[in-house]
Structures are given as C-alpha cells and as structure tokens.
Amino acid sequence: MILTLAVSGYRSLRDIVLPLDRITLVTGANGSGKSSLYRSIRLLAEVSQGQAIASLAAEGGLNSTLWAGPEAFSRAMKQGEVPVQGTVRKGVVSLKLGFADEDYGYAIDLGLPADAGRSLFSMDPEIKAEALWAGEALSRSNEIAARNGPTVRVLNAQGQRIPVFQNLARFDSMMTHAADPKDGLELLVMRERMRAWRFYDHLRTDRDAPARFPKIGTRTPVLSGDGGDLAAALQTILEIGDERALEEAVDDAFPGASVRISVNDGYFELLMQQKGLLRELRASELSDGTLRYLLLTAALLSPRPAPLVVLNEPETSLHPALLEPLARLIARAAEKTQVIVVSHAEELVSVLSSERGCMRYDLRKELGETVVDSADTPRWNWPKR
Incomplete structure (x- = not known):
C-alpha cells in the first residue's frame, strides 16, 4: 500500500506531501486541483512504462505543466498588501514526483535541458535525478539506487554503490533501463508494482x-x-x-x-x-x-x-440512487486493493468518508495554488541533482 504521495511544481500543485490510506478520497470545487492530482499520479505511473516524457509532451510540454506562480509567496502577497509577482529565482526549474509504500520509496526530478536551443528537441524535459530507497523517507543510509544526470548507481549485495550506467539518455528512466534481477532487483520489483497500477477515467x-x-x-x-x-x-x-x-x-x-x-x-x-x-x-x-x-x-x-486503482470522477452519468451502491462496491474492493477516488459527488463523498480506512482531502485554491489540509504531513526528502 502506498503510504505517502509527493508532488512539487506540477500545475497548481506547488508542493504537497500527503499520507494515503486504504481508501483515499479527493474532493473539492471545480478548478481546485483534483484533476492535477490525478494526472500527477498517472504521470508517475507512466515513468515505469518509459512514457513520462511523451505524456508531458501531450500536455503541452514541461513549460505548460510547471507551476505557473512565483517560486514563493511573501507574507505581503498572502495578505493582499502587494500583488502576486515574480521574484528572483533561487532554485532550479523542477517538476518532482514521488511516493513511498510499505517497503520502498521512489522519486523523480524532471527539469529543463541544459542544451536548450541546440536541438529541435530542446523543449523536451530531461530527467535530472531519480532515487529508490527502503523505508519511509530518502536518506544517504537507505538509498538503494540513484540517478544523477547520465549516471546510475545501485547498491550491490556487498553493500557497495556500483555504477551500472554512465551514459543513460536524458529521456530514459533508471526504472526502465537499470531494473535487473541481479544488481537492480529492487528497481525491478518497484517497476512491476507501478506497472500494475490501474487508472479508470475514460470508460x-x-x-x-x-x-x-x-x-x-x-x-x-x-x-x-x-x-x-x-x-x-x-x-x-x-x-x-x-x-x-x-x-x-x-x-x-x-x-x-x-x-x-x-x-x-x-x-x-x-x-x-x-x-x-x-x-x-x-x-x-x-x-x-x-x-x-x-x-x-x-x-x-x-x-x-491491483496494488492501486485510481478512479477519476466515477460518478459521471450515474443517477444519485447509484452512488451509495457504488460507495459500497468501492469499499468492498478496498479490502483487496488500495483505491484513490477523485470525485465531487456529495453523496458518494459522504458515504465513502464514513468507511473505516478512508482518508479524505478537500482541495481548495489560494492564490492559484492547490492547498490541502493534512493533520499529519509525512517526512519527505527529494533526491539531489
């Protein structure tokens, strides 16, 4: 079961880290960021298929999917004393996605190409860093595999971090190219888990x-x-x-x-x-x-x-009388699989919220940013470039 989901720099999701449960219910008004959260999970799954770059291109490219607001909000901006405006950027342009389950965690950092303008593909995002680790949050001591630039290192049976790739293409993930039964077994296990996630939004x-x-x-x-x-x-x-x-x-x-x-x-x-x-x-x-x-x-x-099933607005076309039976069906399925439901149907949300093992998030927008109230923010560290 996925315990933590983290997204940074994707559309209206400037920086969120959410704990998940057996049933995770995401709701909120139109435009609050529900679809962005759904797409971010789907994009993360597509990393394991080698399709992340193509998926970003289908959304209009990295520039179209990056957080469009300022790098940070000042107190005066939040209080409305001054207009929201850009500031001198201190960090690099980055889109980060990650999650941690009961065994392992994985994160990826995508950014702008270093050779922009020297190729007709210079607008393609490139993978800057990746990490696979054991446990709740990434640290030097529990890192199993890491990718920085074109180099991928994995922890072997002797406890040594050995290079398995030194020229991995910027658009290829270590998840698809370094997963190996001998030196990259954990990568292989995680990749197959991610490939087994199921998404239903185009039924x-x-x-x-x-x-x-x-x-x-x-x-x-x-x-x-x-x-x-x-x-x-x-x-x-x-x-x-x-x-x-x-x-x-x-x-x-x-x-x-x-x-x-x-x-x-x-x-x-x-x-x-x-x-x-x-x-x-x-x-x-x-x-x-x-x-x-x-x-x-x-x-x-x-x-x-599946280890994870994600339903995006399953209430579409359903008569209100079917929402309660659907909620019971979801709860029954959650006995065997983790379910994330993105919905704004009040009756479905209400019935599911009362289920044991259901975690509910009500999204809202503040200054264009999706805000999620969470009583317990899990510990999280992003891989370094």
Missing part, C-alpha cells in the same frame, strides 16, 4: 462505446481502460472470480436484476435481466448510467487485484 458509455457491441472474448482478469472488453471481464469474474460479489453488486444497484454473458461464434455479449421486463436487455440498450456502473463493477471486482 466509454456513449452510443458507440465498444462495451455496447459483441466482441471476441478471451479470459480477461483486468478490464481495459475504455471498457471495451466488459463482457469478457464479467464472464472472467463469474468463472474464476467472486461470482457472489458480482451478483450482490448488481442487485444492490438494480434490485432483482442479474447479468449473464451470451456467446455466439466466439463473440461475447452482455445481457441484463431487469425486474419486471419480459426479456433481457442487450448492452446496446442500457442507459449510460447502468452501463457505467457495470463497467466500474468489472474494474473493481477484478480477479487479479
């Missing part, structure tokens, strides 16, 4: 959504990001997962209803029997809200629980 329910049409089915323990393999995912739960949990989740939201999967020449199709109807409804006939709830059910009841 399609529109008229042309892939989940509405029959599709060749294969055993599917993990629902895809767009939900196109819903029928196969539900059948997988029925065969090798928690069939009873699936039945209870459907009945909780739609009393008396049930689902089954029809197969014709290898094509799987979702059918739903609702109370009072004389025939089953095909997926193409379901309302957007009904389909979304079934998609979330398939995601959360996966027979292969």
Whole structure:
C-alpha cells in the first residue's frame, strides 16, 4: 500500500506531501486541483512504462505543466498588501514526483535541458535525478539506487554503490533501463508494482462505446481502460472470480436484476435481466448510467487485484440512487486493493468518508495554488541533482 504521495511544481500543485490510506478520497470545487492530482499520479505511473516524457509532451510540454506562480509567496502577497509577482529565482526549474509504500520509496526530478536551443528537441524535459530507497523517507543510509544526470548507481549485495550506467539518455528512466534481477532487483520489483497500477477515467458509455457491441472474448482478469472488453471481464469474474460479489453488486444497484454473458461464434455479449421486463436487455440498450456502473463493477471486482486503482470522477452519468451502491462496491474492493477516488459527488463523498480506512482531502485554491489540509504531513526528502 502506498503510504505517502509527493508532488512539487506540477500545475497548481506547488508542493504537497500527503499520507494515503486504504481508501483515499479527493474532493473539492471545480478548478481546485483534483484533476492535477490525478494526472500527477498517472504521470508517475507512466515513468515505469518509459512514457513520462511523451505524456508531458501531450500536455503541452514541461513549460505548460510547471507551476505557473512565483517560486514563493511573501507574507505581503498572502495578505493582499502587494500583488502576486515574480521574484528572483533561487532554485532550479523542477517538476518532482514521488511516493513511498510499505517497503520502498521512489522519486523523480524532471527539469529543463541544459542544451536548450541546440536541438529541435530542446523543449523536451530531461530527467535530472531519480532515487529508490527502503523505508519511509530518502536518506544517504537507505538509498538503494540513484540517478544523477547520465549516471546510475545501485547498491550491490556487498553493500557497495556500483555504477551500472554512465551514459543513460536524458529521456530514459533508471526504472526502465537499470531494473535487473541481479544488481537492480529492487528497481525491478518497484517497476512491476507501478506497472500494475490501474487508472479508470475514460470508460466509454456513449452510443458507440465498444462495451455496447459483441466482441471476441478471451479470459480477461483486468478490464481495459475504455471498457471495451466488459463482457469478457464479467464472464472472467463469474468463472474464476467472486461470482457472489458480482451478483450482490448488481442487485444492490438494480434490485432483482442479474447479468449473464451470451456467446455466439466466439463473440461475447452482455445481457441484463431487469425486474419486471419480459426479456433481457442487450448492452446496446442500457442507459449510460447502468452501463457505467457495470463497467466500474468489472474494474473493481477484478480477479487479479491491483496494488492501486485510481478512479477519476466515477460518478459521471450515474443517477444519485447509484452512488451509495457504488460507495459500497468501492469499499468492498478496498479490502483487496488500495483505491484513490477523485470525485465531487456529495453523496458518494459522504458515504465513502464514513468507511473505516478512508482518508479524505478537500482541495481548495489560494492564490492559484492547490492547498490541502493534512493533520499529519509525512517526512519527505527529494533526491539531489
């Protein structure tokens, strides 16, 4: 389970360090920074896929994602005595992301290229530093692997920090290139954990959504990001997962209803029997809200629980009557996996907040900066360049 999440210099997240729990609920008004927090976690996961630089480019490049305010706020600025204005920069331009779980911690520092202007790719951010450590917070004594510039050093079995790369490209992470069963086992373990994180924010329910049409089915323990393999995912739960949990989740939201999967020449199709109807409804006939709830059910009841599942505004298209059953479904899933929920649906937030092991954060903006009230800020150190 992730115990600490840290973000610095990303959009409105100037500098935050948050403790996480089995269920972490992030809420707040529109524009408070919920999406920025969600994107920062997703960007961190993409480091393990070697996609962080490409993801930043898709957001408009590093300059578009960096904190746009001053490096620091003076007391006079905070009190409104003087306008918010830039000051002489004391630190380097930096976007930092990191987390610590029960075993290890990892952090990455991205910055502007040193050779700006000498290449057509001079606007690409480069990785300045990375660190992997054991325990709560990074220190010299618990550092397992470190990257500074092009050099990567790892701690070997003899307790020596040996170089395994001395010319790692600025756009490559040690997480993807130095993970090795012999000298970089901890890096390999952490990389695979991060690759197993799951994000659901693009589950399609529109008229042309892939989940509405029959599709060749294969055993599917993990629902895809767009939900196109819903029928196969539900059948997988029925065969090798928690069939009873699936039945209870459907009945909780739609009393008396049930689902089954029809197969014709290898094509799987979702059918739903609702109370009072004389025939089953095909997926193409379901309302957007009904389909979304079934998609979330398939995601959360996966027979292969992920170490982390992140849901971004799962309440979209759902009738208010479905929010309480969804909260119970999330709580049930959290018995096997850690869940982060980003939402502004009051009823969902209220029900989830009462669950044991739920940590809630209400985000707000102050002078353009996302502010998070946390009673206990964990200890945190960033790797040095």
